[in-house]
Amino acid sequence: MAYIEGHARDQALLLPPSVEDYVAADNPVRFIDAFVDDLDLGAAGFQRARPKATGRPGYDPADMLKLYLYGYLNRLRSSRRLAAEAGRNLELIWLLRGVRPDFRTIADFRRDNRGAFKAVFRAFVLLCRKLDLFGRELLAVDGTRLKAVNSRARNFSRERLARYLAATDARLERYLAELDQIDRGEDGAGTGRGEALAVKIARLREQRQASAALLGQLQASGEGQISLTDPDARLMVAHSKVTVGYNAQVAVDAKHSLIVEQHVTNACNDMGLLTPTAGAAMEVLGVERIDAVADMGYHSGDDIVACEAAGITPYIPRPHRGTATGNGLFPKERFRYDPVADAYHCPGGQVLDTRYASVTRGHLSVQYSSPAACAGCQIKARCTKGRWRRINRGEHEAVIERMAERLAKRPGILTIRKSTVEHPFGSIKQWMNQGAFLMRGLEKVRAEFSLTALAYNMRRAITLIGVLGLIRAVQA
Ligand code: SF4
Incomplete structure (x- = not known):
């Protein structure tokens, strides 16, 4: 049986006459275009939201933001890949009208505007609120650990450094004793062994000095650990996995599993994070009271009291500590x-x-x-x-x-929590392949996660009401 054949490469073809014809009416890029055009980028905090009157013209921040939104929606996050796609991907050629920034310009835009992406995330949440996509009754709050650009080998705790210093001192002592023996001629080994030992001792002393300096730095700062590649990243344990990374917190509305609020921190556990996360979500949702369910990692007397004072009714199972x-x-x-x-x-x-x-x-x-x-x-x-x-x-x-007592009367709420938060975290880590950050530093990873959460929400809203529905809502 024959296969479906393509056309000959030298055959003359009647291609659609404009790029417009390649992008269907319900293509998500049309929503990205409408959404960004409707934003007040200056108010959001983007640099050069107004073009300069003189000098060489720069790229429009609206185009750069569209490029990033498209990228995060399509698993393209690196500036080099975005630059490559801008030149060969018809959807992007349509979206950017042929503008092709180089990878450095793309990377600089994300870095220089890192504080502004949260406002774009919020603008989309407000659009979803306008579309009545939030139930505004129950929030599921949870955190996930996302890997930082820092290996475990380049993360040091005080205990690890102290252990290393003690082990190094013992090795140095052994080597020096051996060297003494060689010098006294008690050892049968020749001068070759003595020279090799001298090199080892010099190297160990150097490493010891560097480790002692790190320990001194930790003691002076009062911190418990230090990361050398990304100084803000911390060693975190979650579900028996140890990662050097960040703790991404989300408040997800139970109606459609849309993220209402997100925040990245380098706190190693979730204690004390329920009130700030759910409180910020309440503000965006415009409600005076809301129920919030979280897992037992959030169980803290102070936080539960703070929740009630802020109008949040918490549901957290009691951990079996002690x-x-x-x-x-x-x-x-x-x-x-x-x-x-x-x-x-x-x-x-x-x-x-x-x-x-x-x-x-x-x-x-x-x-x-x-x-x-x-x-x-x-x-x-x-x-x-x-x-x-x-x-x-x-x-x-x-x-x-x-x-x-509240929880005992409503046991099903814990199942709702699981299914509500698993949707975004599962999608972000598996489907969107965004379980690790590309940038270093708390401010920059916050910008990254704002884009990730926004891309998740966009995809979810497109599934719920379609591209045309979203475009109509923006233009209304
Ligand atoms: S050991 Fe004391 S507290 Fe425990 S069950 Fe017996 S009487 Fe009660």
């Missing part, structure tokens, strides 16, 4: 607090009403126990390894208990 759970003993949830008696009822049916108050890192907590009851308890082996069990009650415990 030695009791680790040792297979009764978890704290098995102990019921009685506010009238100000005491705990334990699984053995006893009342723990001996109280001891203390302040740790500025937070008051009260320890409840009953040594007498524990002394004669039949199930003590399942409760404590000590002489009696103690239950700590922090100053925010009432708020945390209220949240646990």
Whole structure:
């Protein structure tokens, strides 16, 4: 059977007469064009939003922004690849009207305007709000670790440096002793070995000096770790994977899994990040109150209290922290607090009403126990390894208990959280292949992630209402 054949390369063809004919009415580039043309780039913070009256004309920031939006939407993020595509990709030739900036100009644009991309992301979120694509009732907040331009070998913690210095000192001592032996002629090895050792010692001393300087730098800054290629990146652990990277936080609306707010930080965990992320999302959505669900990594008394004060109703499962759970003993949830008696009822049916108050890192907590009851308890082996069990009650415990009651009445909300946040993170890392940053420094990776989140939202909105619907909304 024959194959479908192409035409001969020297055959004269009647191609469509204009580039316009190559771009269908519902091609996403038409939306990018309309969306960027509608933006106030000066207000967003883009440089040269107004052309200079004199001098050599520069590239229009609107064209450069269109190029980046197209690139992030189509897995093209490097300036070299964008420059190459601008010259051979018909959609881009249409979008930029034949303008072909070189890769340096493209890279400089992203770097120089790094503070402005968040405003473009926000403008698209406001467009989605206008189109009623947000439910504005429930946010799923989550964070993901994205790799930085920094290998693990070029990240040093104080502990790692201290270990390295101790090991280097031991090696130096060994080499010096060996060198002494050779000098005294006790060792049978010739001068060749002595020379090799001298080189090794000199190299080790150099490395030791560099490591000691890094440790000194860490001690002076108060930081716990230092990254040499990207100084802002941090060693982070997530789901047993260790990465030198950044923590990208998103607040996703549960109605259509669209990202309402995003922010990149180098905080190594998510504690304390619920209120700022959900609070900023509330502002964009224009609501006074909202529910927010997050995983147990966000469980922090201070943050839960701050959420409630900001009009956010948090839903966070309680993590099983503490030695009791680790040792297979009764978890704290098995102990019921009685506010009238100000005491705990334990699984053995006893009342723990001996109280001891203390302040740790500025937070008051009260320890409840009953040594007498524990002394004669039949199930003590399942409760404590000590002489009696103690239950700590922090100053925010009432708020945390209220949240646990809310969560017990609405268990399905945790499944909604998972499916809502997995959509953007799965798409960004797998489909869009954007699980690692290309730039260095917190400000620059924030710009990158604004473009990534914007591209995700655009793709999602196109699926929901189509290119023509979006264009009509921009032009309305
Ligand atoms: S050991 Fe003490 S706290 Fe635990 S169940 Fe027995 S009496 Fe209650």
